[in-house]
Amino acid sequence: MKRNTVVLFVVLFLLxxxxxxxxxxxxxxxxxxxxAAAMAAPAELVMAAEGDLPPSIVPLMHKxxxxxxxxxxxxxxxxxxxxxxxxxxxxxxATWCGPCKIETPWLVDLRNQYAPQxxxxxxxSEDDLDLGDKQKLSEEKxxxxxxxxxxxxxxxxxxxxxxxxxxxxxxxxxxxSFFVDRNGNVVAAQVGLTxxxxxxxNIRKALGAVK
Amino acid sequence: xxxxxxxxMTIAAIAVQAQFALQDKASGSFEKGxxxxxxxxxxxxxxxxxxxxxxxxxxxxxxxxxNSHTPKDAYLIPxxxxxxxxxxxxLDGATYPxxxxxxxxxxxxxxxxxxxxxxxxxxxxxxxxxNHLVQGALHYQACDNNACMPPKTIPVAIDVIGK
Numbered sequence: 001m002k003r004n005t006v007v008l009f010v011v012l013f014l015l016x017x018x019x020x021x022x023x024x025x026x027x028x029x030x031x032x033x034x035x036a037a038a039m040a041a042p043a044e045l046v047m048a049a050e051g052d053l054p055p056s057i058v059p060l061m062h063k064x065x066x067x068x069x070x071x072x073x074x075x076x077x078x079x080x081x082x083x084x085x086x087x088x089x090x091x092x093x094a095t096w097c098g099p100c101k102i103e104t105p106w107l108v109d110l111r112n113q114y115a116p117q118x119x120x121x122x123x124x125s126e127d128d129l130d131l132g133d134k135q136k137l138s139e140e141k142x143x144x145x146x147x148x149x150x151x152x153x154x155x156x157x158x159x160x161x162x163x164x165x166x167x168x169x170x171x172x173x174x175x176x177s178f179f180v181d182r183n184g185n186v187v188a189a190q191v192g193l194t195x196x197x198x199x200x201x202n203i204r205k206a207l208g209a210v211k
Numbered sequence: 212x213x214x215x216x217x218x219x220m221t222i223a224a225i226a227v228q229a230q231f232a233l234q235d236k237a238s239g240s241f242e243k244g245x246x247x248x249x250x251x252x253x254x255x256x257x258x259x260x261x262x263x264x265x266x267x268x269x270x271x272x273x274x275x276x277x278n279s280h281t282p283k284d285a286y287l288i289p290x291x292x293x294x295x296x297x298x299x300x301x302l303d304g305a306t307y308p309x310x311x312x313x314x315x316x317x318x319x320x321x322x323x324x325x326x327x328x329x330x331x332x333x334x335x336x337x338x339x340x341x342n343h344l345v346q347g348a349l350h351y352q353a354c355d356n357n358a359c360m361p362p363k364t365i366p367v368a369i370d371v372i373g374k
Binding site: 094095096097098099100101102126128143147172173174175191192193194 | 284286287288315317318321323352354356357358359360361362
């Protein structure tokens with residue numbers, strides 16, 4: 001009797017082990033197949049459609065936008081907190097970013113259109129700065145200023161965006177925009193070039209014009 | 212019988228542990244590959260002290276492009292190859308391929324000069340006698356049709372033998 005019980009337990013244990021091994025193998029193969037499919041698909045940097053944001057951006061949604069203080073082109077310190085009560089688009093861009101250059105004229109138009117309703121854009125430059133080399137730093141600032149002037153950017157252009165990239169999800173690709181409502185909460189975000197209409201929709205959301 | 216049962220249970224335990232290891236590997240985060248990878252050569256042999264060339268092969272990730280060595284806009288970052296000065300190998304120059312003309316779907320009026328797929332840079336070098344593990348570097352900036360990634364520098368490791 002005792003021997004039979006041991007044999008029974010061993011058999012049951014083995015069966016359970018094999019069953020679980022089979023399930024684990026099936027899971028592994030499923031994941032491997034998904035991985036192979038992802039490798040074969042064309043590389044896409046962006047998930048521009050709303051609701052399809054990168055995982056690093058999602059935790060920022062519907063939460064207070066991380067505050068920051070950066071210098072603008074004239075050396076003035078600018079904080080996001082100073083804009084409480086206004087809807088703000090925090091736009092991360094760089095002079096070397098082609099898609100940023102395409103969307104900038106849209107941003108300029110939309111800023112001019114919605115500024116009377118309490119809207120502002122803070123354009124945070126992700127261009128590298130040689131902070132330890134005064135001469136180079138001055139040249140780099142001039143280059144950014146020249147670009148901003150060429151693009152007729154009427155809003156504050158802030159420098160050294162790299163210093164605040166971590167709390168904003170790492171900023172793996174540009175342009176990346178966060179739409180902050182009058183209470184300082186992130187109500188929408190966009191990664192990559194979308195469309196002027198989509199940007200406008202998110203500005204209206206930040207202004208509280210759309211729910 | 213008892214020994215047999217112990218043996219079976221031990222084997223089962225090992226199998227179960229192996230499954231855990233397999234699952235850990237499978238559930239690890241999916242690492243994104245770099246935009247550009249250096250393909251070959253890993254080793255070249257050239258006459259010591261004489262001007263030589265070596266063709267360096269690179270591959271760009273699918274769906275991505277990088278600026279050519281001569282981008283059309285001064286703000287864009289060119290692709291450049293460098294070799295450290297004190298490596299026993301002097302880079303006298305490099306011949307870069309011509310960029311392909313490319314336009315973003317949303318802005319057909321702006322022409323870009325880019326590399327896609329595989330490309331080859333021919334480096335003109337002079338190597339000192341001996342075996343030199345050269346840590347070259349390729350600086351580039353990659354984009355897809357909608358967004359750009361920050362500029363990056365990848366290592367180009369070549370064993371250069373000067374004979």
